[in-house]
Amino acid sequence: MAEIPRYWSIYRRKEIMNDYNPEVPFAFLFEGTDIVIPNWVLISVAALLFGAYILINQLFAPWVERKVMARMQGRRGPVYVGWRGILQIPADTVKLLLKEDTRPIGADKLGFLLSVSVVTIATIVSLAPLPFGRTGMIGGDFTIGFLYVFALFSLFPPFMLIGGWASNSKYSLLGGFRSAGQLIAYEIPMLISVLGIIAVTGSLNLIEITEFQIENGWFIFRYAGFGAVAGFIFFISGVAETERVPFDIPEDEGSLVMGPRTEFSGWRLALLMMVEYIHLFVNSMLLIYMFFGGYDPLPIPSGWIPALDPFRSHWIVTLLSLTIKAYILVAVAAWLRSTLPRFRIDQFLVLGWKYLIPVSLAAMLAMLAGPEVDVFGWWN
Amino acid sequence: MAFDFTQFIFFFIAVYILLCIVMVLRSEKVMQSAYWLILMLIGVSILFLLANSEILFVFQLSIYSGGIAVLLLFAAVLTEHDELGFDNSLLGFVRATFSQFIIYVIFAANMVFLILNSVLDSAYPQISELADVGRTYAEAWSQITGFATYIWDDMAMVIIVMGLLVLTAILGSVKLAIREEEIEDLSEEVLLRLKGEEVLT
Numbered sequence: 001m002a003e004i005p006r007y008w009s010i011y012r013r014k015e016i017m018n019d020y021n022p023e024v025p026f027a028f029l030f031e032g033t034d035i036v037i038p039n040w041v042l043i044s045v046a047a048l049l050f051g052a053y054i055l056i057n058q059l060f061a062p063w064v065e066r067k068v069m070a071r072m073q074g075r076r077g078p079v080y081v082g083w084r085g086i087l088q089i090p091a092d093t094v095k096l097l098l099k100e101d102t103r104p105i106g107a108d109k110l111g112f113l114l115s116v117s118v119v120t121i122a123t124i125v126s127l128a129p130l131p132f133g134r135t136g137m138i139g140g141d142f143t144i145g146f147l148y149v150f151a152l153f154s155l156f157p158p159f160m161l162i163g164g165w166a167s168n169s170k171y172s173l174l175g176g177f178r179s180a181g182q183l184i185a186y187e188i189p190m191l192i193s194v195l196g197i198i199a200v201t202g203s204l205n206l207i208e209i210t211e212f213q214i215e216n217g218w219f220i221f222r223y224a225g226f227g228a229v230a231g232f233i234f235f236i237s238g239v240a241e242t243e244r245v246p247f248d249i250p251e252d253e254g255s256l257v258m259g260p261r262t263e264f265s266g267w268r269l270a271l272l273m274m275v276e277y278i279h280l281f282v283n284s285m286l287l288i289y290m291f292f293g294g295y296d297p298l299p300i301p302s303g304w305i306p307a308l309d310p311f312r313s314h315w316i317v318t319l320l321s322l323t324i325k326a327y328i329l330v331a332v333a334a335w336l337r338s339t340l341p342r343f344r345i346d347q348f349l350v351l352g353w354k355y356l357i358p359v360s361l362a363a364m365l366a367m368l369a370g371p372e373v374d375v376f377g378w379w380n
Numbered sequence: 381m382a383f384d385f386t387q388f389i390f391f392f393i394a395v396y397i398l399l400c401i402v403m404v405l406r407s408e409k410v411m412q413s414a415y416w417l418i419l420m421l422i423g424v425s426i427l428f429l430l431a432n433s434e435i436l437f438v439f440q441l442s443i444y445s446g447g448i449a450v451l452l453l454f455a456a457v458l459t460e461h462d463e464l465g466f467d468n469s470l471l472g473f474v475r476a477t478f479s480q481f482i483i484y485v486i487f488a489a490n491m492v493f494l495i496l497n498s499v500l501d502s503a504y505p506q507i508s509e510l511a512d513v514g515r516t517y518a519e520a521w522s523q524i525t526g527f528a529t530y531i532w533d534d535m536a537m538v539i540i541v542m543g544l545l546v547l548t549a550i551l552g553s554v555k556l557a558i559r560e561e562e563i564e565d566l567s568e569e570v571l572l573r574l575k576g577e578e579v580l581t
Binding site for chain 1: 412415418446457
């Protein structure tokens with residue numbers, strides 16, 4: 001009986017992870033010692049640690065963004081609560097949670113609740129396939145990691161539209177329409193820009209894509225600049241997906257007050273704000289996994305300086321490199337937000353459908369051309 | 381039989397899907413029916429995840445609950461749906477939907493019969509083994525043929541009934557979308573357009 005052929009990456013991954021059990025995080029700390037700790041303890045501790053990590057980042061990233069924006073605009077940003085205003089976001093959250101829960105007259109009760117809850121659940125669940133290191137620091141090791149996140153984010157357009165409709169407000173409804181149109185238009189270039197990478201690595205799993213980059217160099221520097229083009233398109237689409245300036249057309253405060261979020265207040269608004277920042281965070285993480293080498297701290301192929309390999313795969317180094325890269329991207333998003341004016345909706349849709357999609361197709365074809373256009377290929 | 385947690389989740393999700401279907405039929409507003417339908421589609425995608433077919437989960441979620449749902453919502457928002465087509469009472473509901481209800485009952489009875497048959501009867505071992513589709517071509521082939529036989533021999537009736545159901549749904553949506561306007565109320569421009577004449581603006 002013939003074996004079903006597997007992809008290259010699965011063989012390679014088995015070599016790299018050898019006889020390590022990726023379902024149990026931190027088990028490697030006790031290898032070779034007499035200490036035996038049950039798996040459920042390790043899993044619970046890891047869940048607590050990573051949950052706390054994400055939560056702290058959610059409270060910290062908006063502060064970084066506001067500070068960066070303020071410096072760029074010649075302001076000081078939040079200063080009063082805590083050291084240099086670092087506790088401003090937790091204080092705002094507590095304030096929002098304590099506020100009265102209001103619902104507009106004539107609002108559709110269930111739709112009003114559903115839009116917030118489904119979007120929140122989808123966002124939190126989308127954190128599962130993001131690996132924080134080589135050694136099992138991952139929530140759910142899916143074979144389709146990237147598509148999984150993508151599918152969960154595709155729940156946003158219908159539920160933002162439902163939220164807009166259920167608010168019983170014209171601003172919300174128009175904002176919901178715009179939001180749905182925008183999200184649909186920018187999902188396509190986002191997916192096409194990474195198709196080349198998926199074809200080259202033969203995998204959708206974020207660990208395998210990262211391991212491929214550790215062996216062969218980061219994708220952003222490869223393929224004679226086309227890697228950078230694809231990365232740029234992915235980043236632009238990611239910013240557009242999170243509906244932030246300069247793409248915050250659904251929340252156009254001059255004409256639509258706050259778009260689909262107009263009527264939400266109290267804990268609902270707190271959840272929607274959290275969703276916005278987790279969405280930004282996850283999109284930044286996806287960009288890092290796809291183009292910036294994931295948890296790899298160095299952009300060069302691992303074969304060039306083999307002595308650095310233990311350093312590169314250490315779990316503290318991987319976690320730190322991911323965090324630093326994510327914060328750099330948050331700062332870049334703040335930079336865009338503080339400098340660019342808002343697009344008009346027709347300009348925005350023209351940019352998506354007429355420019356980004358063809359260019360991302362070209363970048364995909366260049367990646368499929370392979371080593372002929374690869375910088376690291378020439379040097380080798 | 382040993383207690384299986386995924387089986388418990390399966391029945392939970394199945395009940396949730398049935399509840400969503402009932403709510404799709406029972407909702408007063410078209411938008412409410414639409415979001416119950418989307419919730420039902422999400423439930424189906426979770427069933428795929430339970431069956432270890434992650435790729436089907438992704439397609440179900442991104443295509444049906446994402447893309448098609450937005451189309452459906454746009455269509456629902458743009459339709460006239462302020463008035464109910466029937467009395468807002470159980471009798472009115474039954475009177476308006478008895479044909480769909482009969483088809484639904486036939487469909488549901490058929491489904492329940494087949495599911496009970498396949499779960500209780502050991503004649504279909506391939507269904508439970510689909511999760512670990514084999515290591516070899518031969519094993520995978522036997523599983524696929526087993527599944528195909530199952531679908532096309534015993535489930536053929538269900539597919540026909542499902543086709544009827546979709547047909548009823550299409551007819552219903554056409555009925556919903558049609559606007560009955562009094563011909564006198566239309567403006568001259570629209571009247572000219574209806575006659576197929578060119579309108580100078």
